[in-house]
Amino acid sequence: MSVDYAFKTEHLTRSFSGFKAVSDVTIEIPVGGVRTIIGPNGAGKTTFFNLLSGLLPPSSGKIFFDGKDITNLEPYKRARMGLARSFQITNIFAKLTVYENVRLAVQAVHDGTASFFFPSRTKMGDLAGKTESILDDIGLTSVANGLAENLSHGDQRRLEIGLVLARDPKVLLLDEPLAGMSPTETHATVELIVRIAPGRTILLVEHDIDVIMAISTTITVLQTGQILAVGTPLEIRTNEAVQRAYLGGHV
Amino acid sequence: MIRPVASKAWITLLAVAVAFVVLPLLMPGGTLDLYPFAGARFPVHAGFIDLATTVLVFALFALGFNLLFGHTGELSFGHSMFFALGAYGTALATKGFDITLFGSHLVFAGSHDGLFALFISLSIVLLWAWALGRIIVPRSSGIYYSMITMAFAQVIYFIAFRWSELTGGEDGLQGISRPHIIGIPDGWLGDATHVYVFTAVIAFLAVAGNYWIVHSKFGSVLHAIRENKQRARFLGYDVNKYRVNAFVLSAIFPGIAGWLWTYFQQSINPDAGSIDYSGRVVMMSLLGGINTFAGPMIGAFVYWDLQNRVSGITKFWPAAIGIVFAIFVILAPRGIGGGFEDIRRYGIQAVFRRIFSKSARIETEVAEELPTHGAAR
Numbered sequence: 199m200s201v202d203y204a205f206k207t208e209h210l211t212r213s214f215s216g217f218k219a220v221s222d223v224t225i226e227i228p229v230g231g232v233r234t235i236i237g238p239n240g241a242g243k244t245t246f247f248n249l250l251s252g253l254l255p256p257s258s259g260k261i262f263f264d265g266k267d268i269t270n271l272e273p274y275k276r277a278r279m280g281l282a283r284s285f286q287i288t289n290i291f292a293k294l295t296v297y298e299n300v301r302l303a304v305q306a307v308h309d310g311t312a313s314f315f316f317p318s319r320t321k322m323g324d325l326a327g328k329t330e331s332i333l334d335d336i337g338l339t340s341v342a343n344g345l346a347e348n349l350s351h352g353d354q355r356r357l358e359i360g361l362v363l364a365r366d367p368k369v370l371l372l373d374e375p376l377a378g379m380s381p382t383e384t385h386a387t388v389e390l391i392v393r394i395a396p397g398r399t400i401l402l403v404e405h406d407i408d409v410i411m412a413i414s415t416t417i418t419v420l421q422t423g424q425i426l427a428v429g430t431p432l433e434i435r436t437n438e439a440v441q442r443a444y445l446g447g448h449v
Numbered sequence: 450m451i452r453p454v455a456s457k458a459w460i461t462l463l464a465v466a467v468a469f470v471v472l473p474l475l476m477p478g479g480t481l482d483l484y485p486f487a488g489a490r491f492p493v494h495a496g497f498i499d500l501a502t503t504v505l506v507f508a509l510f511a512l513g514f515n516l517l518f519g520h521t522g523e524l525s526f527g528h529s530m531f532f533a534l535g536a537y538g539t540a541l542a543t544k545g546f547d548i549t550l551f552g553s554h555l556v557f558a559g560s561h562d563g564l565f566a567l568f569i570s571l572s573i574v575l576l577w578a579w580a581l582g583r584i585i586v587p588r589s590s591g592i593y594y595s596m597i598t599m600a601f602a603q604v605i606y607f608i609a610f611r612w613s614e615l616t617g618g619e620d621g622l623q624g625i626s627r628p629h630i631i632g633i634p635d636g637w638l639g640d641a642t643h644v645y646v647f648t649a650v651i652a653f654l655a656v657a658g659n660y661w662i663v664h665s666k667f668g669s670v671l672h673a674i675r676e677n678k679q680r681a682r683f684l685g686y687d688v689n690k691y692r693v694n695a696f697v698l699s700a701i702f703p704g705i706a707g708w709l710w711t712y713f714q715q716s717i718n719p720d721a722g723s724i725d726y727s728g729r730v731v732m733m734s735l736l737g738g739i740n741t742f743a744g745p746m747i748g749a750f751v752y753w754d755l756q757n758r759v760s761g762i763t764k765f766w767p768a769a770i771g772i773v774f775a776i777f778v779i780l781a782p783r784g785i786g787g788g789f790e791d792i793r794r795y796g797i798q799a800v801f802r803r804i805f806s807k808s809a810r811i812e813t814e815v816a817e818e819l820p821t822h823g824a825a826r
Contacts (some may be wrong), residue, residue, distance in 0.1 A: 251683065277685035289683075291676040302673045305666055306684040365685060 203262075204229050204369050204399040205250060210259035212245055219245040221423035222259070231415030232395055234402045238443070242423040243403045244286055247371050250401070251283040252276045264368070277306075282362040283371035286403075288354045290361065292347035296338055299346050299357060301329045303364030328364070336360040336390065352383030359390060369399045376406050388413065411435070419443070458660060461742060465656050469649040472750070473501040473642075477757060497757070498641045502713050504753045505645070505652045506706045511733040511745035512659050513702020518731070519739030520663055521695040522675030526595040526727050527602025531574050531700040533609060533722030535707025538570030540622045540717045541615070548614045563628025567708050574704035575697060582696035586689050590678075602727055609719040621718025628712055638712070648709050655705050656746075662698060663742060671695055703730075732774055738784025747785050780804050 205227040212220045220242045227233050235243050248254040250261060252273035260269045268276055291299050304325055333339045336356045341349065346357060355375055362370055375391065376384050388409055391400065395413075404410050410417065410431070417434045419426040427437050434440055474481040479496025495501075514528045543566055545559025560566070585597050609616045616622065627638040637643050662668055670691055673681045682688045711717050720726065729752065730745070737748025755773060760766040781788050781804070791800050 253679075272682075274682050274685050274687050277683055283683060289677065289680050291673055291680060293676050294672060298669070298672075302669060302681075303684050305669070306686055309670075309686050361680070361684060 202229055203227060204233075204264070205401075206262040207250075208260040208262075210246075210249060210261060211257050212242075212249055212254060213257045218423050220249060220256075223423070223425055225418070225425060225428075227399065227401065227418075228416075229399055230397075232391070232400045232402055232413050234404060234410050234414040234417045235420060236404070236410060236417060237420035237426075240422075241420040243420055244373060245423075246420065247283065247373050247401070247403060251281065251371055277365065277367075278309075280365070280368035281371070282365055282367035282369070284355075284358045284362050284373055284375060286373040286377065288351070288358055290346050290354060290358050292345070294346060295343055296346050296349065296357060297329065297333065297342040300332050300342075300360055300364060301325060303361040304328045304332065307365055332360050332364055335363065335394075337386065350383075352379045352387070355379065355383075356387060356390065359387070359394075363394060367398065369401065370394075371401045373403050374405065375402070376404060376409065384409070458664065462653075462657055462660060465743065465746070466653060468746075469505070469653055472504060472649075473498050473645060475750075475754075476501050495642060495645075498645050499713075500753060500757055502641075502645045502648050504750050505648045506710045506713065507730070507733065507753065508746035508749040509652045509655055509709070510703045510706040511730040511737070511749050512656060513699050513706070514730045515734045515739055515745040516659065516662065516671075516699040516702070517695055518734055519741075519744070520668065520675065521671045521692065521699075523590065523692065523695070524595045524731070525598040525696070525699070526724075526731070527598035527600070528699070528703050528730055529722050529724070529726035530602040530605040531578060531703035532707040532710070532726060533605055533719075534574045534577060535570045535704035536711045536717045536721045537609060537616060537622075537707075538573045538704075539566040539708045539711040540625050542566035542569045543625050543628070543711075544622060546615055561626055561629045563630040563712070566628065567705070570708050571701065571704050574700050574707075578697045578700035579693070582693035586692045586696065599724065599727065602722060602724070606719055606722040606724075609722050616719070619719065621716060623716040625711055625715045625717070627715070644713055648713060651705065651709060655702055659702060660742060667691075667694075732770075734784075736774065736777055736784055738786030738788070738790075740783060741786030741790060744784050744786035751785065 203226045205225075207223055207225050210220055210223045211218060223246065235246065237243050245254065249256050252268070252271060256269065260267060262268065263276065263281060264279060266279075268279070291302065294302070330339070333342050336359060338349075338353060338357060338360070341353070346354065349357060355377075359372070359375060362372070372391070376387055379387060384406065391402075392413055402414070414431050416428060417431055418428045419434065419440050421443050426443060427434060427440050429437065471481065473479055473495035476482065476496030476498065477500070482496060510528070510532055514525065517523050517525050541557075543559055543561060545557045547556045549555070581598075581601055585594065589597055610619060612618070627644075629635065633647070638647060670681065670686055673686070674688055674691055678688055707721065710721070733748035733752045734745040735748070736751050737746065738744030752770070755770055756766060759769045763769065777784065783791065788800065
């Protein structure tokens with residue numbers, strides 16, 4: 199990367215009919231590591247993600263990614279720049295097979311080439327090989343030919359991470375990847391996140407405080423659309439403002 | 450290895466070819482006509498051949514339409530406009546025209562070259578589809594998409610209906626001669642069976658082309674868009690570009706069908722661009738099953754066969770077809786092709802259970818045993 203930040207926002211604001219979900223956020227998110235965003239419900243975490251990934255246009259302010267102004271860039275163009283995201287509510291191709299899900303994600307790297315009409319292994323590289331290696335990564339090889347909608351909740355969440363990984367993105371936005379998972383599934387998924395983290399920047403929205411403390415490089419605390427604090431897990435744990443606002447003094 | 454079992458292109462296409470050969474025999478009066486009161490004739494007899502040709506033309510029309518409806522998940526309610534453009538383009542390329550437009554006199558003498566007519570018709574169809582796609586796709590989806598396509602189809606319909614000087618108005622254009630095409634002896638197409646053979650060969654080539662599109666990587670992206678536009682977008686696919694391309698590609702097949710239709714009928718009238726025709730292909734696709742490749746073709750056969758038989762009994766045949774259609778939508782929402790697929794996958798009992806339950810989805814006892822068999826190959 200040519201610059202030392204993954205993301206930079208300047209006075210980023212998004213209002214919904216007067217209510218400011220994200221309010222004047224200026225932040226630089228450094229390259230590398232697991233950067234977690236926490237905050238109480240309604241603090242603007244998901245809205246912030248939606249602005250970064252392009253699902254929502256900001257009301258005002260600017261977003262920079264990899265040194266370029268992407269404030270008004272369409273989502274698919276952001277994805278092509280190496281920015282990938284998962285959603286809070288599982289977002290996969292439910293009626294396609296698990297294999298087809300991943301293959302579509304792998305193939306997306308070549309979008310825009312005429313070779314989509316021709317079975318050209320040479321031009322597209324080894325799609326099948328890459329697909330299989332991702333399936334292996336997320337541990338879904340044995341169910342590859344089943345429909346995605348028939349997977350368990352945890353497996354569906356992991357499949358989505360697999361889709362997000364296919365492009366080998368520089369930056370991953372993971373919106374509550376552990377939501378609704380059993381302890382075993384949580385464990386496997388955390389392991390997966392830690393395994394894929396090196397060489398990338400991961401932005402994580404999560405509620406599981408133990409996991410957050412264990413894997414975060416830095417934590418950003420949002421409250422009512424604004425940044426309350428940024429720091430290492432230890433700093434956040436001992437930050438009085440944070441304790442008052444969010445952790446209720448129990449951490 | 451976990452690669453999914455590749456669908457065998459040649460098996461499907463061979464089945465289509467066999468179906469095209471057998472089709473006339475299934476028609477009223479044909480050797481394989483299974484209608485109880487039909488007097489089957491031996492030896493091989495090709496039945497009501499003109500009806501078979503009609504089925505082929507509409508099979509191609511519906512197949513193209515389904516590229517958009519079944520495969521991309523977008524319901525165009527105006528695909529008859531492409532059929533009409535193909536048909537009128539062919540008629541005018543053959544008969545020529547002599548009109549005055551904005552004070553200038555435009556004359557074309559006409560040509561009997563079939564490939565010239567195909568080129569002209571498809572150029573018009575592609576240009577119109579591309580322009581429309583660019584206008585409609587970024588601005589609408591769902592019900593609005595259906596309504597806007599219908600509105601534009603009405604524009605074509607009323608031009609055909611009102612611009613008498615060019616289109617012959619309500620009466621349309623008659624006396625269109627059969628084409629000269631390289632490799633086909635002059636006069637050969639004067640025979641109804643030969644017209645069927647000609648139509649079948651062209652339709653087969655187009656079906657093969659459609660199969661190729663559906664099963665290409667491009668086709669897989671269309672399926673992704675059908676399932677989840679947002680996810681496709683966030684994977685980096687330029688979704689609107691694909692939707693425009695799907696719209697244009699799906700217009701080609703009705704265009705070719707219109708070309709064949711004009712030569713077969715030797716006349717053309719504004720009905721070709723009517724809402725009625727747009728609605729028929731929707732019905733055919735649903736009857737046959739929109740999520741299977743051959744479904745729309747099966748639907749075209751069922752529709753015309755049914756229409757032909759019922760119209761011999763009662764003049765209220767459209768009502769009868771409507772009832773059959775309603776029964777299908779309620780009991781077999783995935784159509785005939787989908788029904789076969791379900792039987793193959795879940796067994797006939799599960800399918801019957803579904804028909805008599807109130808759920809549209811097959812409930813298997815085990816949540817569809819996630820197959821490790823077939824996966825481990």
